[in-house]
Amino acid sequence: MRLRRGSLPSAVRDELTLERGERVLAAAPTRGGSHVAATTTALHLPTASGGFTRIPWERVDHATWKDGWLNVEETSAGAEHHIRLTDPGSVPETVRERVTATIAVSHQAVLPGGGKVRIAGRRPATGGGIRWTFVFEAGLDPADPGLRAQAEQVLEELRRQTGL
Secondary structure (H helix, E strand, C coil): CCCCCCCCCCCHHHHHCCCCCCCCEEEEEEEECCCEEEEEEEEEEEEECCCCCEEEHHEEEEEEEECCEEEECCCCCCCEEEEEEECCHHHHHHHHHHHHHHHHEEEEEEEEECCCCEEEEEEECCCCCEEEEEEEECCCCCCCHHHHHHHHHHHHHEEECCCC
């Protein structure tokens, strides 16, 4: 069955936890028999237990589409999701557009003690203040308090420069 843009089977729609005013923009069936739904405020991915994980757009660090797989990585060293779509429709383009729309600033910096960090300021699709995340280069421990303090200093300078 081919879905219209933003359309979901009613049984799948009933399983989604949609916030007030949240609308489905694109949906695609998965190889496992479920669906992925991209809404105005979040990406809904099927879980192994049969429900859905709701990831607000500002929590998607990056997403890629390759060889039939939608790969999503959450911010702040969050979970990674790999979902096989059988008919992607407009889901990949919608995911890209929605994630990009949340980015207020993205800045890569060399830390005073060595190593690099990417600092991203994201605006939630629902409005509100900017949420900042740090993505440290491989080999750096994001839990290291000294490293985090250095990143916080870089963030403060970035906030002064951008007015955010």
